[in-house]
Amino acid sequence: MLIFDNSYARLPDRFYTRMEPGRVAAPKLLRLNVPFARQLGLDPEWLASVEGVAMLAGAAMPEGAASIALVYAGHQFGHFSPQLGDGRALLVGEFTDPDGQRYDLHLKGSGRTPYSRGGDGRAAMGPVLREYVVSEAMAALGIPTTRTLAAVATGERVVREQILPGAVLARVAKSHIRVGTFEYFAARGDGEAVKALADYAIQRHDPAAANAAQPYRAFLDGVVARTADLIARWMAVGFIHGVMNTDNMSIAGETIDYGPCAFMDEYHPATVFSSIDHQGRYAYANQPRIAHWNMARLAQALAPLLGDDEDAAVASAQAAIDAFSGIFEDAYLARMRAKIGLATAQPDDASLIDGLLAAMANQKADFTLTFRHLAALLGDGPIPEGLEAWVPEWRKRLAAEGQVPSEIAARMDTVNPLYIPRNHLVEEALAAAEINGDLEPLDALLGAVTAPYAPQAHAARYAAPPLPHEIVEATFCGT
Ligand code: AMP
């Protein structure tokens, strides 16, 4: 049994809509993330029981569940949508893990809500399993993210371009407050709600901010810092979120709403996977700029709380947003330095790293494997094509640090993953599950990407880039 305490449901009525459990044809557990359930202090046996699966499918709510759909707004591809919300999702409730951390249990694909607009409230099995694999891979890489507790088949058919099996994703997050949640109330001129939401967010995510001289500014600073750090972590593993709309940007600094996301194989800064991102707005290299822009939308929504008069508020908001680039650069450089084995910071590190990336782009080098190959090169191995000029410069820089090459290489292999959820492998696993009901490829892929650093026996194909005919050019929206 799960004991819920629903603090969000104690916020004013206009923050959400209460929902009755939906009807689900034939809920069947596809996968339960047992180690994660244990870590959360949840009982895997209960979760896998008829009662547990009914809850995970959104078909029955246990005593104490909140069962609410949250309202929010958001800038989608730069255009403001004044009302979005949980159109196919449900906040079941909040629980606390053994460390005292509060989490939301949230279902995606659980049916229509007042925020569904034209949608059917459903999710297809493919996108649900994609979120499962990618979110768990991100967690294993140490990147803040919502987690996947379970995937449940609904036994229903979902109509997209094709007819697909339906599923529900049970995810766990520090909260589901988005930049767009603040924007929703700010756009309606509901200052009281903006303040109530900010007070709630401070209490839940930035309790120290409550004691700061300017609590709302301290909260904004916290979100900016978390977001800048998060994006630096994405960049360091070649992750492309794909839909960085403000409604998909968590104020808890977690990666959220995995849709047409992917990890890059060949390095190119302009890489885009999302089939709906025609302008490349959310291309790999644009992500820091977009996150910065999203923070400006948050600052704008919070502005009335940031100063006694408009000038003071605008100046404070601006100062908070201006901090983004510095925090991002520092975090990014720290991660990239570690990726190439540097232990100290020097003024020309940024140009050394840019030089490597430029050479990688020229060679169409695999982003992930390049860093593993560099570690192997420390034993004076042959220099790969295109890096003839760069490697000696790098070796000179490393030599100046005077560390033992084998130790540097070992350290590099603890920050540079060998296994990422490569798109062609993800597609292969989803197809097997969707078409044949075969979850073995998914399990094998999960096994590789949830222990991403040390080589695993019989896992060579999970480390290998796609062959030319296996390359996936686009991923489709998770609807
Ligand atoms: P997303 O891009 O998946 O984060 O979704 C953007 C908005 O569309 C959110 O408000 C979702 O709740 C809503 N939405 C997406 N897919 C569906 C669907 N199948 N049915 C209803 N609403 C949806």
Ligand code: MG
């Ligand atoms: Mg979303």
